[in-house]
Amino acid sequence: MDWNSATATDIARSIASGSLTARDVIGETITRLDRLEPGLHSFLSVRNHDDLVREAEAIDRAGTKAGPLAGLPIAVKDNICTVDLPTSCGSRILEGYRSPYDATVVERIRAAGGILIGKANLDEFGMGSSTENSAFGPTRNPWDEKRVPGGSSGGSAAAVSAGQAILALGSDTGGSIRQPAAYSGLVGLKPTYGAVSRYGLVAFASSLDQIGPLGRTVADTALLYDVISGYDPRDSTSVPGSRPATARSLDRTDLKGIKIGIPEEYFTDGLDPEIERAVRLGIEALVDAGAETVSISIPHTRFAISAYYLVADSEASANLARYDGVRYGYRDSQADDLDSMYCSTRQIGFGTEVKRRILIGTYALSSGYYDAWYLQAMKVRGLIAIDFERAFEKCDFLVTPTTPTAAFLLGEKSDDPLAMYLSDIYTISANLAGLPALSVPCGLTGNGLPIGIQFMGKPWNEPVLFAAGRHLEKRLAPIGCPGEESTS
Amino acid sequence: MSGDRTYETVIGLEVHAHLLTETKIFCGCENRFGAPPNSLVCPVCLGMPGVLPVLNEQAVELAIRAGLAFECTIHERSIFARKNYFYPDLPKGYQISQFEEPICEGGRVPLPDGSEVALIRIHLEEDAGKSFHPENGGDHSFVDLNRCGVPLIEIVSTPTIRSPDMAYDFLVSLKQILEFTGISDCNMEEGSLRCDANVSLRPAGEINLGTKTELKNLNSFRAVRDGLKVEIARQEKVLRSGGEIVQETLLWDAAAQKVVTMRTKEESHDYRYFPEPDLPPLILTAERLEAARSQLPELPVGMRIRFAEAYGLREYDAAVLTGSAELARFFEETVAHFPDPNQAANFVLGPFLRLMKEKNLGWADLPITPARLAGLLDLLAEGSISAASARNVLESMAATGRDAARLTESLGLTQISDDGAIRSVVREVLDGNAPQVAEYLAGKEKVFGFLVGQVMKATRGKGNPKVVTPIMKEELAGRAGKKRG
Ligand SMILES: [Zn+2]
Numbered sequence: 001m002d003w004n005s006a007t008a009t010d011i012a013r014s015i016a017s018g019s020l021t022a023r024d025v026i027g028e029t030i031t032r033l034d035r036l037e038p039g040l041h042s043f044l045s046v047r048n049h050d051d052l053v054r055e056a057e058a059i060d061r062a063g064t065k066a067g068p069l070a071g072l073p074i075a076v077k078d079n080i081c082t083v084d085l086p087t088s089c090g091s092r093i094l095e096g097y098r099s100p101y102d103a104t105v106v107e108r109i110r111a112a113g114g115i116l117i118g119k120a121n122l123d124e125f126g127m128g129s130s131t132e133n134s135a136f137g138p139t140r141n142p143w144d145e146k147r148v149p150g151g152s153s154g155g156s157a158a159a160v161s162a163g164q165a166i167l168a169l170g171s172d173t174g175g176s177i178r179q180p181a182a183y184s185g186l187v188g189l190k191p192t193y194g195a196v197s198r199y200g201l202v203a204f205a206s207s208l209d210q211i212g213p214l215g216r217t218v219a220d221t222a223l224l225y226d227v228i229s230g231y232d233p234r235d236s237t238s239v240p241g242s243r244p245a246t247a248r249s250l251d252r253t254d255l256k257g258i259k260i261g262i263p264e265e266y267f268t269d270g271l272d273p274e275i276e277r278a279v280r281l282g283i284e285a286l287v288d289a290g291a292e293t294v295s296i297s298i299p300h301t302r303f304a305i306s307a308y309y310l311v312a313d314s315e316a317s318a319n320l321a322r323y324d325g326v327r328y329g330y331r332d333s334q335a336d337d338l339d340s341m342y343c344s345t346r347q348i349g350f351g352t353e354v355k356r357r358i359l360i361g362t363y364a365l366s367s368g369y370y371d372a373w374y375l376q377a378m379k380v381r382g383l384i385a386i387d388f389e390r391a392f393e394k395c396d397f398l399v400t401p402t403t404p405t406a407a408f409l410l411g412e413k414s415d416d417p418l419a420m421y422l423s424d425i426y427t428i429s430a431n432l433a434g435l436p437a438l439s440v441p442c443g444l445t446g447n448g449l450p451i452g453i454q455f456m457g458k459p460w461n462e463p464v465l466f467a468a469g470r471h472l473e474k475r476l477a478p479i480g481c482p483g484e485e486s487t488s
Numbered sequence: 489m490s491g492d493r494t495y496e497t498v499i500g501l502e503v504h505a506h507l508l509t510e511t512k513i514f515c516g517c518e519n520r521f522g523a524p525p526n527s528l529v530c531p532v533c534l535g536m537p538g539v540l541p542v543l544n545e546q547a548v549e550l551a552i553r554a555g556l557a558f559e560c561t562i563h564e565r566s567i568f569a570r571k572n573y574f575y576p577d578l579p580k581g582y583q584i585s586q587f588e589e590p591i592c593e594g595g596r597v598p599l600p601d602g603s604e605v606a607l608i609r610i611h612l613e614e615d616a617g618k619s620f621h622p623e624n625g626g627d628h629s630f631v632d633l634n635r636c637g638v639p640l641i642e643i644v645s646t647p648t649i650r651s652p653d654m655a656y657d658f659l660v661s662l663k664q665i666l667e668f669t670g671i672s673d674c675n676m677e678e679g680s681l682r683c684d685a686n687v688s689l690r691p692a693g694e695i696n697l698g699t700k701t702e703l704k705n706l707n708s709f710r711a712v713r714d715g716l717k718v719e720i721a722r723q724e725k726v727l728r729s730g731g732e733i734v735q736e737t738l739l740w741d742a743a744a745q746k747v748v749t750m751r752t753k754e755e756s757h758d759y760r761y762f763p764e765p766d767l768p769p770l771i772l773t774a775e776r777l778e779a780a781r782s783q784l785p786e787l788p789v790g791m792r793i794r795f796a797e798a799y800g801l802r803e804y805d806a807a808v809l810t811g812s813a814e815l816a817r818f819f820e821e822t823v824a825h826f827p828d829p830n831q832a833a834n835f836v837l838g839p840f841l842r843l844m845k846e847k848n849l850g851w852a853d854l855p856i857t858p859a860r861l862a863g864l865l866d867l868l869a870e871g872s873i874s875a876a877s878a879r880n881v882l883e884s885m886a887a888t889g890r891d892a893a894r895l896t897e898s899l900g901l902t903q904i905s906d907d908g909a910i911r912s913v914v915r916e917v918l919d920g921n922a923p924q925v926a927e928y929l930a931g932k933e934k935v936f937g938f939l940v941g942q943v944m945k946a947t948r949g950k951g952n953p954k955v956v957t958p959i960m961k962e963e964l965a966g967r968a969g970k971k972r973g
Binding site for chain 2: 080081087089094097099100101103198199200201202203205206207233234235236237314315317318320321322324326327328338342362365366367370374
């Protein structure tokens with residue numbers, strides 16, 4: 001098996017047929033993880049090797065009963081709670097914090113035979129688009145180590161892209177799965193809000209956050225999505241009812257009768273021409289598969305970034321209040337009264353971007369400002385949702401670039417938060433409207449950097465997005481794999 | 489001048505009542521008072537990273553019941569909100585409450601004099617934990633999070649309460665209704681009922697409200713009345729001397745009988761309420777409200793009328809018996825086993841309540857069941873025991889938990905009501921007291937009491953007077969006949 005291009009689907013099939021053991025897979029993954037980790041820094045913690053081997057051997061013994069993810073090494077973003085590894089959220093304030101429980105998605109992965117290999121790096125609490133906001137140092141892009149892997153799920157993306165894991169979980173509040181998937185040549189899904197339980201996802205912005213899968217192919221991503229999605233009574237925003245298994249609906253023979261909407265607002269200033277060209281080629285490929293295009297408009301798009309940052313930061317200002325040094329995590333023990341303990345714990349424990357967002361959110365919710373900021377942003381959010389409802393009267397899903405540019409250089413945008421925020425311009429609307437959105441690789445730039453194309457669908461239409469992604473994969477030349485081992 | 493003005497008092501009350509649910513409002517932890525500190529907790533109520541709230545339907549049920557009992561408008565749709573502030577006993581850094589769109593609006597609390605106080609709203613929320621600052625704790629404070637996440641309703645009155653006594657009556661009536669309907673046990677000592685008061689004065693006839701102060705730390709109904717009296721007097725003094733009231737939060741110091749400033753308006757929190765994104769809107773269907781309506785327990789006023797009519801009790805007795813839900817329940821269960829409600833009421837309101845008070849007995853651990861009390865009432869009614877002995881037996885029942893018949897027997901208090909036995913004692917007494925018999929027969933009727941007393945003495949107090957008297961008369965009449973004949 002060629003480890004550079006091996007997919008989860010292939011590996012799972014080989015393990016099931018006995019041509020490969022879970023023990024072999026974990027051994028190879030550990031070797032690659034250790035070799036590449038010093039350059040990439042994809043992980044904040046990794047399971048003990050002996051434990052991983054023992055777990056793989058147990059799966060080999062269980063044979064066919066081990067579940068759909070049997071023996072697949074999976075990286076989990078470090079803002080998702082696990083009992084056997086710390087959950088730091090990339091923050092000093094939770095450095096070394098050990099959760100007393102597993103997130104629902106982690107329980108489901110374990111029950112399906114997946115092997116949690118390590119906790120992936122991220123921007124602190126998911127706040128960022130480059131993984132440079134991790135308190136424990138940035139992750140580098142396996143395609144070009146001078147560049148960022150995107151964020152905030154940058155560690156998850158780098159790990160899968162480099163073969164340090166076969167699949168990964170990320171979380172997406174404004175593009176944090178799709179943007180790193182695009183920058184790292186992967187498929188990434190932001191599911192419909194309520195499709196995947198948030199129980200055990202450390203909250204950034206509760207009404208926007210969704211956990212989702214990253215994989216090398218559409219089929220891999222769908223495989224993990226099918227395991228993690230579904231109703232969870234511990235999350236009141238999770239939606240009851242059973243959904244069609246997407247992995248089985250992938251093999252649609254063509255896209256005849258499917259209408260794809262091209263929103264004009266997503267193809268304007270700020271879009272790198274190289275990216276636009278690639279996305280237009282992707283659209284042609286879908287047309288070749290039988291789809292029709294319609295031009296549509298999402299008129300309130302220009303307000304999306306402002307609305308997004310007000311809503312997300314308002315919720316964050318409350319969600320992050322619990323990190324106060326009283327019960328767990330970092331505490332400044334030098335402080336000599338309660339108020340100064342609160343202040344210096346949070347001053348030292350949180351990074352600059354997190355503090356900036358807490359301040360923005362606190363301000364937006366303050367008496368006298370609430371109506372003008374938070375409430376206004378919620379109204380805009382409602383208008384954007386209506387824009388999409390109208391658009392979906394004319395088409396089945398929308399096609400856009402995932403990002404305006406390819407991966408940028410480390411440090412390139414660190415001092416300019418607004419420039420950083422703009423890298424999410426095409427992804428945040430799906431979170432505001434609660435829609436599923438999939439990023440799929442769509443060629444390389446002249447510099448050899450991956451480009452992502454995004455499909456945004458109606459609620460619960462993940463199967464349609466996956467099917468379209470598969471047709472694109474079949475029709476576009478594969479982008480290959482990153483880095484040093486492309487010769488092997 | 490301001491010195492001659494009369495002022496009108498304006499009081500609004502905010503009452504927090506713990507709901508009698510099995511578990512907390514957003515997690516599965518037990519809702520119980522008195523457990524060892526931090527033993528009734530889980531990741532959810534501890535606010536650990538990544539946890540989410542799941543609304544307890546029983547808490548919703550009780551909030552609906554409160555809405556029905558106080559005749560509020562119960563909204564089909566209500567929403568939860570986060571109330572943000574930092575404190576060590578608030579693990580999430582926010583309290584999940586309701587702000588805009590509460591579950592109930594409007595409503596009223598009836599007062600004993602037939603008037604009523606209108607309510608603004610009733611909403612659902614979670615309680616915070618409890619902080620302790622022990623004197624010997626050095627620079628340490630302690631936090632107990634058992635109470636964190638206990639479901640509450642907050643009941644907010646309109647500012648239409650006009651005096652401390654009216655506030656007191658309001659609370660008594662409110663507590664009675666909450667207890668009767670099983671919404672709350674209203675135990676102020678355990679903190680399951682708490683009250684804050686907003687109070688201001690305005691010149692009589694003025695429509696606009698004066699500057700108010702908020703009074704906290706009111707730990708009993710008496711504290712509410714006393715605290716309000718002191719604060720009203722303070723405000724009046726300030727206003728009469730031409731001063732201005734400062735908007736502030738005050739703490740009532742019951743020991744010193746005075747108010748102390750807790751924080752001024754400038755120091756007050758901006759709670760930054762916003763809709764709770766982790767909980768969808770609470771939607772109540774018409775069927776659910778209808779079901780709750782049909783299951784609403786009887787309210788105190790209705791029960792008082794029913795007691796008077798169905799049991800033929802005096803108005804006063806019916807009112808006292810329905811003054812507490814436990815007492816009313818105890819009485820009803822007693823008369824289910826005993827046919828004479830008036831006799832039962834006399835005994836329950838007399839010796840029984842007196843004993844409970846003397847021995848400081850609570851309803852929860854009361855060793856006397858209604859059925860056993862009915863047993864005692866039976867013995868009394870059939871004359872097997874004297875009224876005085878019944879009180880002794882009752883006391884023993886409370887001490888031992890045993891039934892009345894067996895105790896009466898073992899204490900040797902069974903009355904002698906047997907005709908034959910009494911008659912032979914009477915004859916012995918008459919035979920041994922010939923001079924007194926002669927006096928009686930000569931018309932000195934006072935001697936009758938003496939003769940009965942001799943019978944009681946001979947039976948060591950166990951002769952049933954109701955049996956002794958007629959037999960004595962019969963026997964005396966017989967001797968009169970003999971004498972003549
Ligand atoms: Zn709990």
